Amino acid sequence: MTALTNLPAWQHMLAHAQRLKAMDLRQALAQDPARAERYSIKQCGILLDYAKNRIDDAALASLFELARTTGVEQKRAAMLAGGRINATEGRAVLHTALRAPRHAHIELDGENIVPAVHAVLDRMSDFAERVRSGAWRGHDGQAITDIVNIGIGGSDLGPYMACEALKDFGAAHLRLHFVSTVDGWQLNHVLGRLNPATTLFIVASKTFTTQETLTNARAARAWLVAALGTDAAVARHFVAVSTNADAVRQFGIDTDNMFGFWDWVGGRYSLWSAIGLPILLFIGPEHFRALLAGAHAMDQHFANAPLEQNLPAILALLGVFYINGMGASTQLVSPYNQPLHRLPAYLQQLDMESNGKAVRLDGGKVDYHTGPVIWGEPGINGQHAYYQLLHQGTELIPADFIASLENPASSPEHNLILLANFLAQTEALMRGKNEAEVRAELFAQGLAGDALEALVPHKVFSGNRPTNTLLLDRLDPASLGSLVALYEHKVFVQGVVWGINSYDQWGVELGKQLARTVEAELKSGAPALAHDASTNRLIDYVRRALNP
Numbered sequence: 001m002t003a004l005t006n007l008p009a010w011q012h013m014l015a016h017a018q019r020l021k022a023m024d025l026r027q028a029l030a031q032d033p034a035r036a037e038r039y040s041i042k043q044c045g046i047l048l049d050y051a052k053n054r055i056d057d058a059a060l061a062s063l064f065e066l067a068r069t070t071g072v073e074q075k076r077a078a079m080l081a082g083g084r085i086n087a088t089e090g091r092a093v094l095h096t097a098l099r100a101p102r103h104a105h106i107e108l109d110g111e112n113i114v115p116a117v118h119a120v121l122d123r124m125s126d127f128a129e130r131v132r133s134g135a136w137r138g139h140d141g142q143a144i145t146d147i148v149n150i151g152i153g154g155s156d157l158g159p160y161m162a163c164e165a166l167k168d169f170g171a172a173h174l175r176l177h178f179v180s181t182v183d184g185w186q187l188n189h190v191l192g193r194l195n196p197a198t199t200l201f202i203v204a205s206k207t208f209t210t211q212e213t214l215t216n217a218r219a220a221r222a223w224l225v226a227a228l229g230t231d232a233a234v235a236r237h238f239v240a241v242s243t244n245a246d247a248v249r250q251f252g253i254d255t256d257n258m259f260g261f262w263d264w265v266g267g268r269y270s271l272w273s274a275i276g277l278p279i280l281l282f283i284g285p286e287h288f289r290a291l292l293a294g295a296h297a298m299d300q301h302f303a304n305a306p307l308e309q310n311l312p313a314i315l316a317l318l319g320v321f322y323i324n325g326m327g328a329s330t331q332l333v334s335p336y337n338q339p340l341h342r343l344p345a346y347l348q349q350l351d352m353e354s355n356g357k358a359v360r361l362d363g364g365k366v367d368y369h370t371g372p373v374i375w376g377e378p379g380i381n382g383q384h385a386y387y388q389l390l391h392q393g394t395e396l397i398p399a400d401f402i403a404s405l406e407n408p409a410s411s412p413e414h415n416l417i418l419l420a421n422f423l424a425q426t427e428a429l430m431r432g433k434n435e436a437e438v439r440a441e442l443f444a445q446g447l448a449g450d451a452l453e454a455l456v457p458h459k460v461f462s463g464n465r466p467t468n469t470l471l472l473d474r475l476d477p478a479s480l481g482s483l484v485a486l487y488e489h490k491v492f493v494q495g496v497v498w499g500i501n502s503y504d505q506w507g508v509e510l511g512k513q514l515a516r517t518v519e520a521e522l523k524s525g526a527p528a529l530a531h532d533a534s535t536n537r538l539i540d541y542v543r544r545a546l547n548p
């Protein structure tokens, strides 16, 4: 097999990137009146404008050629058909099956998995209806008022992000809490505000072996049993979401109160599965199904649209262009809707746990960059914090700007100001401000001579800083589903181009493994000797503080 960097398509892509590194976007938009329309596409209620990128038709053609040569279309078909594309774990990657309609037929090992998916969904819906209506009662007969999701990583980030994003669709009488860290401060802080008699805990863990989650779940269980006076209360106040029924049983949760999923659902791709139970409880079955339908609509688009009109493929290839062609090492996600404030954190796991790899599927080391550092905060806050660096810093930082047109829970005045800023920032990043413009501006302010000239370089904006604009018609369950699925498929396409396995995460293991040893050493009275000098010293420092 030809190495990626030796492929003609790769070389073409690099040559175009070199040619367009210093592209004048202002000029490109002025000279080509059709550019804005040509480089925009609307799918599933999301308008993507990618005209403010350092690309032209020839560069794009090289990117689509690269995608085709690296087998994006074949791999896409293989993933959607249940091929075991997660080779290092021997697993299929079928999160798309979780949002397939009831009548769909997706086979894994000769069996249609769609009925099992819908059976769990129906059980979840039934349970959610009972909790939401008050028919599900706590141990002493009271209805549930508070739900605590105990989980971490994919068992926390997706549900938390979606519940925040869909707050306006949530049940007003249910309060949701998310406990993820093993810093007991978080759990204690949450428990301190709750009435055990009206609290439901969801212990969410794909493996049901995650130390942080099990430690928190045990503490929550002890708190509940102490307050309600009997182990029997657990059955009315604890449910589990997992693929590991034995471990759930062992923990003391009846599997009647367990909602299962499957090893072909990656943790960071699991919000559509039973891991989405907090979302379903909060927004109700109808809205949850709309979330799934929105994701399914994006799946259909991804599966069927030619790459040239394929939203996830376009976003992915633009990313490859900047990372591999122009040396970008980060990707900013800048959501302007406040409810999307957890989206950057969610996308950090989705993208960085998937594509933060330096070894190809064939075991060889990559000799090119792979997944970028994903970062961001709500955009309007970013403007007053790190946008200085975006506009005038030395780094190339491609940015996705996300907003929605409608914002019913805001006011028309607020929404107008928000969208004005949203639009103005991508314009400013693209057009910049040249010396002549700065001079004219300063002159109009009454400055002249040396005083004026001294300020000029500080006030120049280089411009040509690339952005994608993603405008949702509105933020609702369906559009959120489409948006998240869009990013899932973007990550997939990039992983295929780079020839890596986007679906394992061995990189999280070493730290976990070492923590078990360190934990034992912190408990012991003996000085630590087994590590390097720095770690030994730090362990002893902490051990002495913990056991004075």
Ligand SMILES: O=P(O)(O)OC[C@H]1O[C@](O)(CO)[C@@H](O)[C@@H]1O
Binding pocket: 152, 153, 154, 155, 204, 205, 206, 207, 208, 209, 210, 213, 267, 268, 353, 505, 508
């Ligand atoms: O759902 P689990 O099995 O508790 O795992 C939680 C998270 O931990 C990770 O394995 C990383 O440590 C993620 O991939 C996963 O989402």
